[in-house]
Amino acid sequence: MLSHPLVPGAELRALEPWCAEEFFAFVERAREYLAPWIPWATSITDVDGARRWLRYCAEEQARDEGRIYGIWLDGELVGGVVFQSFRARAGVCEVGAWLAPEAAGRGLVTAAVRRMIEWAFVERGMARVEWRTEPANLRSVAVARRLGMVREGLLRQVFRFHDGRRDLEMWSLLASEYEAPTSVA
Incomplete structure (x- = not known):
């Protein structure tokens, strides 16, 4: 299996449709923690829903419009990262992430998103990587x-979420600002 070590x-x-049962178990386990920030945390209510969502992500990847990866810690799915949008022709993508509470504080999201950014700039030649988060999500900021x-x-009241509208902060990193990791010989 192809994988990239984080820590x-x-x-x-890759988090693919055949991982639906494991992904649904993760959603069930982390639902309360993720629900204030992530819409699918409440809309995925069974294995079939998880499979449909992962299939949608796979179809986006087939169109070169997105990608999704899971974060496994000691063999257990504890989070993930996604290109919410990936516009190769425009050279702009948006990356997002989520993590179970028991895995927080280990640098997993930072390491995973760093890898996604590296791939976007180095392998795909993107010009801009965006990160959108709610101002109240201090871990994401x-x-x-x-x-x-x-x-x-x-971005004030830019999207509907649960019973109201939410603000989003826009963050970005440009290719000209990106510093590739230095390899250790």
Whole structure:
């Protein structure tokens, strides 16, 4: 299986439709923690729903419009990263992430998103990677800062979520600002 190591005991690998049962078990386990921030945390209510969502993601990847990867820690699915949008012709993509509470504080999201950014800039030649987050999601804001992203502003009431509208902060990193990791010989 293809995978990318993140930190000791953790790896990033494709999250595909055949992983629906494992993904649904993750959603069930982390639902309460994720629900304030992620719409699918409440809309995926069974294995078939998980499979449909992962199939949608696979179809986006087939069209070169998105990608989704899971984060496994000690063999257990604990989170993931996704290109919410991937517009290769425009050279712009948006990356997002989620994590179960028991896996927080280990640098997993930062490492996974860093890998996604590296792939977008180095392998695909993207010009801009975006990160959108609710201002109240302090962990997400901290990830953007750790990755050297620039806060561009606030999109007020830009999307409907549960019973109201939500604001989003827009963060980005440009290819010209990206510093590739240095290899250790």
